[in-house]
Amino acid sequence: AQARYADIRNQPAQTACGKVISLQMNAGLMADLPSLESSGAEGVGLFRTELQFLIRNQMPKRAELSALYARVMDAAHGRRVVFRTLDIGSDKVLSYMKPNEEPNPAMGWRAIRVGLEKPGVLRMQLQALIRAANGRPLTLMFPFIAQLEEYRAARAEFDKAMARERRLGHPVPEDFTIGAMLETPSLAYAPDAFFEDVDFISIGGNDLKQFFFAADRENERVRRRYDTLNVSFLTFLEQLLGRCRAMNTPVSFCGEDAGRPIEAVVFAALGLETLSMRPASIGPVKHLLRRVNLDEVKTVIDAARAQGDQSVRGAISAYLRDLD
Numbered sequence: 001a002q003a004r005y006a007d008i009r010n011q012p013a014q015t016a017c018g019k020v021i022s023l024q025m026n027a028g029l030m031a032d033l034p035s036l037e038s039s040g041a042e043g044v045g046l047f048r049t050e051l052q053f054l055i056r057n058q059m060p061k062r063a064e065l066s067a068l069y070a071r072v073m074d075a076a077h078g079r080r081v082v083f084r085t086l087d088i089g090s091d092k093v094l095s096y097m098k099p100n101e102e103p104n105p106a107m108g109w110r111a112i113r114v115g116l117e118k119p120g121v122l123r124m125q126l127q128a129l130i131r132a133a134n135g136r137p138l139t140l141m142f143p144f145i146a147q148l149e150e151y152r153a154a155r156a157e158f159d160k161a162m163a164r165e166r167r168l169g170h171p172v173p174e175d176f177t178i179g180a181m182l183e184t185p186s187l188a189y190a191p192d193a194f195f196e197d198v199d200f201i202s203i204g205g206n207d208l209k210q211f212f213f214a215a216d217r218e219n220e221r222v223r224r225r226y227d228t229l230n231v232s233f234l235t236f237l238e239q240l241l242g243r244c245r246a247m248n249t250p251v252s253f254c255g256e257d258a259g260r261p262i263e264a265v266v267f268a269a270l271g272l273e274t275l276s277m278r279p280a281s282i283g284p285v286k287h288l289l290r291r292v293n294l295d296e297v298k299t300v301i302d303a304a305r306a307q308g309d310q311s312v313r314g315a316i317s318a319y320l321r322d323l324d
């Protein structure tokens with residue numbers, strides 16, 4: 001499939017109306033890194049650090065993690081890698097941690113909630129990331145932030161880790177960017193201070209969608225019931241993107257939907273300029289983006305909504321069919 005898109009691999013994802021969309025890839029293992037070259041991704045928009053914890057049978061040591069993160073940064077050759085701090089709990093269970101029996105793990109003690117209440121692992125991970133950077137730029141984000149105070153507390157952990165490293169005489173990154181994943185609808189309505197404090201927002205569409213529609217992403221019976229192109233969800237995204245624009249907060253999208261060409265085109269038409277997806281999706285998404293006019297796509301979205309469509313998929317598919 002990659003070969004089919006080889007001719008556009010080194011071309012920008014520039015739409016027919018002239019807008020350039022940054023396409024990034026999702027990764028989590030060292031083995032994913034060669035895809036940076038083969039897919040034509042501009043960087044790693046989501047590096048899921050929990051995969052390294054999930055493939056082991058004991059807690060990794062800080063030095064091991066630091067060496068691994070350094071290798072990831074080396075392999076990216078200066079392209080940006082967004083490290084997402086540990087997102088365990090929910091569907092990601094570590095064999096060497098005491099299982100936490102919960103009725104609803106996806107809405108339970110997971111991700112940053114664990115990181116802030118039992119900060120040992122988060123602190124080790126932040127230290128490993130700072131050491132791995134060894135003075136190079138560092139970008140990281142915290143998963144499952146649901147309110148401003150969680151972002152502030154997580155960022156305070158990062159600041160403390162930086163101060164500790166400085167005290168120890170280790171080089172620390174001068175250039176660092178600390179984001180929040182928006183995976184719960186609540187965060188879209190956080191005070192303006194959240195949009196000011198955060199260096200960037202990355203929309204985790206997989207979780208966001210399951211909480212928006214109250215439809216378990218693991219439950220086959222309900223997970224496909226609600227279309228991502230449902231007008232309610234798109235209106236929500238539009239409001240969120242409007243706030244980001246007003247507050248000058250960089251925003252990207254890194255859920256699986258970013259890798260689906262029709263969804264990607266709709267997201268771009270709503271104003272998203274950075275999409276992160278599995279490497280194999282970059283070719284097909286770029287191919288379609290290069291053929292569309294986003295103003296026309298936006299007009300089709302608005303017309304479908306005005307007409308009372310539940311989802312804009314039908315209208316957008318018809319528009320794309322008529323492109324040539």
Ligand code: PEP
Pocket residue numbers: 046048087183203204205206207208254255256
């Ligand atoms: C998401 O929720 O959209 C996301 C990117 O994170 P994960 O799929 O790892 O939960």
Ligand code: MG
Pocket residue numbers: 183204206207
């Ligand atoms: Mg998630």
